[in-house]
Amino acid sequence: MHLKDKNPGKLFVLSGPSGAGKGTICKRLLEEMEDLSLSVSMTTRAPREGETEGVSYFFTDRETFEKHIQGGNLLEHAQVYGNYYGTPKEPVIQKLSAGTDVILEIDMQGALKVKENYPDGVFIFILPPSMAELRKRLTGRGTETAEAIELRLGETLKELSYIDKYDYCVVNGVLEEAVARVRAIVVAEHSKVAFTAEELIASYKEEE
Amino acid sequence: MHLKDKNPGKLFVLSGPSGAGKGTICKRLLEEMEDLSLSVSMTTRAPREGETEGVSYFFTDRETFEKHIQGGNLLEHAQVYGNYYGTPKEPVIQKLSAGTDVILEIDMQGALKVKENYPDGVFIFILPPSMAELRKRLTGRGTETAEAIELRLGETLKELSYIDKYDYCVVNGVLEEAVARVRAIVVAEHSKVAFTAEELIASYKEEE
Numbered sequence: 001m002h003l004k005d006k007n008p009g010k011l012f013v014l015s016g017p018s019g020a021g022k023g024t025i026c027k028r029l030l031e032e033m034e035d036l037s038l039s040v041s042m043t044t045r046a047p048r049e050g051e052t053e054g055v056s057y058f059f060t061d062r063e064t065f066e067k068h069i070q071g072g073n074l075l076e077h078a079q080v081y082g083n084y085y086g087t088p089k090e091p092v093i094q095k096l097s098a099g100t101d102v103i104l105e106i107d108m109q110g111a112l113k114v115k116e117n118y119p120d121g122v123f124i125f126i127l128p129p130s131m132a133e134l135r136k137r138l139t140g141r142g143t144e145t146a147e148a149i150e151l152r153l154g155e156t157l158k159e160l161s162y163i164d165k166y167d168y169c170v171v172n173g174v175l176e177e178a179v180a181r182v183r184a185i186v187v188a189e190h191s192k193v194a195f196t197a198e199e200l201i202a203s204y205k206e207e208e
Numbered sequence: 209m210h211l212k213d214k215n216p217g218k219l220f221v222l223s224g225p226s227g228a229g230k231g232t233i234c235k236r237l238l239e240e241m242e243d244l245s246l247s248v249s250m251t252t253r254a255p256r257e258g259e260t261e262g263v264s265y266f267f268t269d270r271e272t273f274e275k276h277i278q279g280g281n282l283l284e285h286a287q288v289y290g291n292y293y294g295t296p297k298e299p300v301i302q303k304l305s306a307g308t309d310v311i312l313e314i315d316m317q318g319a320l321k322v323k324e325n326y327p328d329g330v331f332i333f334i335l336p337p338s339m340a341e342l343r344k345r346l347t348g349r350g351t352e353t354a355e356a357i358e359l360r361l362g363e364t365l366k367e368l369s370y371i372d373k374y375d376y377c378v379v380n381g382v383l384e385e386a387v388a389r390v391r392a393i394v395v396a397e398h399s400k401v402a403f404t405a406e407e408l409i410a411s412y413k414e415e416e
Contacts, residue, residue: 125401127408131415157416160409168399169408181399188396191376191389193333200335200377201368207339208365 007196009035009096010189011118012103014182015111016126017156019137021172025126026105028179033186037095039104042068045083058088076106076113087114101186108159115165122189124182125166129173131156215404217243217304218397221317222390224334225364227345229380233334234313236387241394245303247312249275253291256343266296284314284321295322296307309394315369323373330397331374332390337381339364 004046012021030038042058044065053059060068065084068074077086079134087104104114104121128134131153138149163169168185172178192198222230238246252273256289261267268276273292276282281342285294295312303310310361312322312329323331336342339361346357376393380386 124399125405127405127412131412153416157413159320160378160412163401163405163409166401167226168396169401169405170399171408183393184392185399187389187392188376191332191393193371193377197371197377200379204335204339204368205365208361 003204004037005207006200007099007190009099010039010100010195011039011114011121011188012123012134012186012189013111013114013123014103014105014126015108015123015133015166017159018107018143019134019151019159019177020128021137021175022105022126024175025172025178025182026103026168028175029103029182029186032179033183034097034103036101036103036186039087039092039102041085042074042088043083043085045085067183075104076110077181078110087116094120097205112162122168122185123166124179124185125169127161127169127171129171133173215245215307215398215407217307217309218403219247219300219329220308220309220328220390220394220397221322221331222334223313223331223374224314225336225342225367226315226360227283227342228323228334228385229345229386230334231312232381232383233378233386233390234311235300236275236349236383237311237390237394239311240387242308244309244311244394247300249293249308250296251291251293254292276297277390283312284318285324286318297325300326316370320370320373330376330393333371333374333377334386335377335379337379341381352400364415 001137012131015025016022026038040054040056042060042065044060044062045088047053047056047059050059062084064088068086068088069077073089075089075092077084087110092102106114111123114121128137134156135149135153138144138152139146144152169180170178170185177179216304222234224230232358234246238244247279248262248264248266250268250273252268253262255267259265271327273294274318274342276294276296277285281297283297284296285292295318300310314322319331322329336345336362342364342382343361344353346360352360378389
């Protein structure tokens with residue numbers, strides 16, 4: 001199905017608490033949907049084995065990264081364990097102009113910064129079906145202590161009060177359903193009058 | 209797929225020029241989607257053979273119809289060839305409260321009146337892929353003269369300038385695609401934060 005005609009792409013920002021499954025949903029969408037491209041982050045951390053420049057990350061040094069910050073070239077950035085991570089604006093804008101949708105998977109703090117810098121994005125909050133299920137998923141990963149998990153759950157409850165900054169929320173109980181819902185959001189967004197009607201009308205009028 | 213949890217239904221108004229295919233799309237959606245119900249019109253014209261009260265139409269007399277108009281009980285109404293036609297508000301509101309989505313297929317004038325009376329509706333404009341294709345479809349029906357068809361096409365061009373009163377527009381070139389798009393709009397609307405988030409958040413907070 002053609003999602004768009006001559007229209008530019010849209011930026012879809014998938015966000016939500018750790019354990020909600022935004023990464024899995026994002027991966028599935030990229031597999032299933034044509035004309036959808038992942039936003040590649042920039043980082044100052046060293047490449048790991050198997051990571052490819054421009055695919056896994058754009059790798060760079062601190063000096064260059066800080067110049068990008070000062071130049072306003074990043075949609076958002078943060079420091080994690082002494083390394084910079086950020087979303088370069090230019091590759092996103094290029095893809096959108098070429099008519100490709102871009103998907104960005106990011107935590108809530110990052111999503112809110114992206115919204116400041118690119119309010120035309122579509123902001124989707126991915127939620128777990130319940131706090132009990134989120135606890136189960138985080139425990140199941142086996143990567144964090146019980147205390148750390150409780151901290152995360154507390155964080156999640158706080159994050160929920162920012163949900164009205166988002167356009168959509170999707171509960172990820174059954175993965176297939178959550179993926180289908182996000183796909184539906186992408187299709188619906190491309191059918192919005194504000195997004196698509198102007199060119200359409202022009203084409204009808206030209207024709208007559 | 210569950211489109212909603214404990215939320216009320218939504219009113220989806222399908223509108224657009226004659227020949228765009230809104231009736232066919234509407235029929236297909238009703239066949240395919242659970243929890244979607246057709247809005248039944250009220251009319252003063254006599255029932256035809258095979259028509260059922262409350263299914264095809266609510267049949268009534270002029271006096272009662274005019275009381276409904278005065279009482280503000282209709283989302284819209286119009287007179288066609290001396291008969292009244294209108295959309296009773298009460299059955300729509302009842303279905304929405306019970307969590308059922310309602311679909312209403314109507315011409316543009318009617319849709320704009322519904323919008324005045326029920327701005328929470330989702331307004332979808334169904335468009336033909338081109339004016340040439342619309343002319344072909346109307347001619348193919350064989351029910352109107354060439355002059356009447358040209359009048360309709362002129363009407364359609366005028367109607368296009370009201371498209372910004374709608375939320376979505378869907379081009380009906382390939383029926384399957386148009387149906388899939390309207391389905392996607394229904395799913396997406398049920399994922400809107402404004403529509404669904406409040407109860408969700410309450411349930412998480414209650415749980416913890």
